[in-house]
Every structure is written in structure tokens, then in C-alpha cells.
Amino acid sequence: DADVTQTPRNRITKTGKRIMLECSQTKGHDRMYWYRQDPGLGLRLIYYSFDVKDINKGEISDGYSVSRQAQAKFSLSLESAIPNQTALYFCATRGAGNTIYFGEGSWLTVV
């Protein structure tokens, strides 16, 4: 089983709809992240959380919100999806060392 699991893996949604991407991890890590990847732009940080009570905005948080329901769970929501939020989304965790563990990614298409 994957250490970092994202659901759904693929989703097509309509403009204006609310969509939630879920992430769960079995690593026991405190730090969790949501990144977005667009062609030619690398990965950009949306939100990050250092523990359940510590949530921070990243460089592109507008239009997104997050919830850290437990140490193992970190969800990303698009309250009203728009087409330019079409992207590949990655959840990631980091422990005490330098290794960041990425989930397999969630492809989101907003039509």
C-alpha cells in the first residue's frame, strides 16, 4: 500500500462546483503539503500544515481551502472550481529527515 494516498486520482468537474481532494498518510509525519503542477511551471505550493493546529498558506492559495482533520489526513477543497484550476495536484508529507513523500497525484479537470 502507498504511504501517501490521494483520492480521487482523476476527476472531471464543472465550473462552479465544489470539489474536495483527500490525502491520507501512514508515515506518521506531522508536516503535510498540497502542491499543484502545471506544464512548464514545476510544482507550486498551495497550503502546508506542520501539525493539526498549524495551517499555512503557500504561494498560490487563492481559490483553495484546506482541512487537517487528523495527523494522517489533509484535504484540499476548491469551493467554486474554475477552468484555470485544471492541473495535477500532489499531496506530500515530510518527517524529520529530508525525504518528502509524494502521493500519486490527482488529475483534476474543470470544464
Place this chain on the structure above:
Amino acid sequence: QKEVEQNSGPLSVPEGAIASLNCTYSDRGSQSFFWYRQYSGKSPELIMFIYSNGDKEDGRFTAQLNKASQYVSLLIRDSQPSDSATYLCATSAGGTSYGKLTFGQGTILTVHP
């Protein structure tokens, strides 16, 4: 200017050659530097990280760091077709930024037989 800038690519090298990937960064507070490999549609996987000026070698991969020039590079010796992927450079600062990675846009590498 982007915080982390990579050579634009795509980069194409013949099998067996050395591939050289370059990255510059603007934040002098950056303390850790990472190279990730990403196959199409897959998640990034860590190849190497480096903290100190100089070279760090791991098998066919060598990371080079020059903090004065704010420059990081990755050399891949004896390149193989399986090395064909997008390579992402990332930096991490200390303090309250610990754990946040800032990525470059990636360089696509193709190794042709």
C-alpha cells in the same frame, strides 16, 4: 524572476554521455537543495539532496552546489534511456520555512540510444 530557475531544455543527449542539468536560486536563505526525477504522469522521486558547497556523488549522479553563485547542478554520467524524464530542482530554507520546498519549472531530459 522565479525563485528557482532551471535551464529551459529540453535537453537531449546520446546514451552513454554526460547530462548536465543546471539550477539557480534567488533566496540566499536557502539551506537545502534537492533534485527530483519525474516520469510523465508520475509523482516526483528524490534523487539527491545537498547542503554543503562542493560535490556530492551517488552512483552515476553528482550534485554540485555553489552558494556564493547561488547555483546547483546535477550531472548524470553514462546516461541511459531510462534516465529520460523531467528533472526538478528544489530548495528549502530554514527556520519557519523548514519543510517547504520551492521548485523550479523542470528540465526535460531525453537520452536517445
